Amino acid sequence: MEAYVLIDTEPGVIWDVAEAVRKIKGVKASHAVAGQYDSIAYVEFTKMDELGKIIEKIQQLKGVRRTQTLIAIPPTIRK
Secondary structure (H helix, E strand, O other): OEEEEEEEEOOOOHHHHHHHHHOOOOEEEEEEOOOOOOEEEEEEOOOHHHHHHHHHHHHOOOOEEEEEEEEOOOHHHHO
């Protein structure tokens, strides 16, 4: 399964958070972005509890204010 985690950070730590997120197991990519959120992480997981653990680790990073998670819907659900 796949998800995108949108991350709101404290001012001045966008790059630090993006780099720290990249080191978390299950995170395949992490970028600083411009817009409503400051960073975005692309996550791959097999069970929902794995996703929960990844989100907890992200939320515990210094400078993270809040997160919003978007779980990708697999194309097989369309059929």
